[in-house]
Amino acid sequence: MFGSKAEEYYYNAFFRTKLILLALVLVQELVFYRSVYANPAALDQAPTVPGNAKLAAAISLLLWISIACCGRGIGYIEPPLDKIHAQMLPRSTYEGEITICCSSKQTP
Amino acid sequence: MLIENPLNSSALAFPVLECFHIVGFALSIGTVAIVDFSLLGIGMRHQTPAQLSKDTALWTLGGLVLMLFSGLLLFSSDPDMYYLNWPFLIKMFFFVSAVIFHYTIHRKTVSSDTPPANGKMVACVSLFLWCGVIFGGIFIGFVYPGLSLG
Numbered sequence: 001m002f003g004s005k006a007e008e009y010y011y012n013a014f015f016r017t018k019l020i021l022l023a024l025v026l027v028q029e030l031v032f033y034r035s036v037y038a039n040p041a042a043l044d045q046a047p048t049v050p051g052n053a054k055l056a057a058a059i060s061l062l063l064w065i066s067i068a069c070c071g072r073g074i075g076y077i078e079p080p081l082d083k084i085h086a087q088m089l090p091r092s093t094y095e096g097e098i099t100i101c102c103s104s105k106q107t108p
Numbered sequence: 109m110l111i112e113n114p115l116n117s118s119a120l121a122f123p124v125l126e127c128f129h130i131v132g133f134a135l136s137i138g139t140v141a142i143v144d145f146s147l148l149g150i151g152m153r154h155q156t157p158a159q160l161s162k163d164t165a166l167w168t169l170g171g172l173v174l175m176l177f178s179g180l181l182l183f184s185s186d187p188d189m190y191y192l193n194w195p196f197l198i199k200m201f202f203f204v205s206a207v208i209f210h211y212t213i214h215r216k217t218v219s220s221d222t223p224p225a226n227g228k229m230v231a232c233v234s235l236f237l238w239c240g241v242i243f244g245g246i247f248i249g250f251v252y253p254g255l256s257l258g
Contacts, residue, residue: 065127065131068127068130068131068134069127069130072123072126072127072130073123075249076123
């Protein structure tokens with residue numbers, strides 16, 4: 001799906017946010033890996049669910065719901081590719097072309 | 109007197125409602141899928157389908173309610189368009205079938221402690237119906253104006 005309109009997705013703010021949140025999911029897993037995810041048997045034995053496990057679950061849920069909402073948002077905005085392309089032209093080469101054109105006009 | 113639907117006065121209302129709609133069906137269809145995969149013998153081997161179903165039933169119902177009410181509000185934003193949109197009609201067909209199937213045959217199959225012989229068949233039908241709902245929903249936005257009145 002990304003491949004079908006790669007450039008539009010690349011400049012879409014919701015798509016970018018979605019990818020950042022997806023990266024944060026990985027960070028969350030790594031941060032809580034040792035204390036929560038590595039040893040699920042300990043969670044089963046604990047009389048109450050430990051605070052850090054609850055925190056991990058809350059952050060995970062928040063991130064995944066936000067990812068779904070950002071995904072929904074992608075279709076609602078269209079990045080102005082024309083403007084982006086115009087800004088992307090390096091000014092030096094642009095000006096260089098003008099001077100070449102003008103100097104060639106003056107020589108004959 | 110023409111009354112304007114307050115939903116249509118804000119550009120944000122529709123997308124925000126869609127988010128609730130997504131969370132609703134992620135919850136309901138996700139929990140149904142957990143039970144169905146367990147009926148099929150894929151994963152969740154520590155609990156029987158009956159136990160899983162008991163644990164997830166409330167979440168399924170909650171998701172269904174959220175999905176249904178956000179869906180009704182979404183529908184109200186442009187009823188004529190939805191009424192003539194064939195993916196929407198297909199979605200409604202699958203949705204009504206899926207809900208009826210879920211609370212009759214599916215519930216009966218799942219509630220017995222030993223999975224009956226037709227358990228896998230029931231799981232496949234259930235997954236098929238719920239997937240039909242999602243597929244129909246996706247295509248609503250791609251077909252416009254839908255059926256012609258002429």
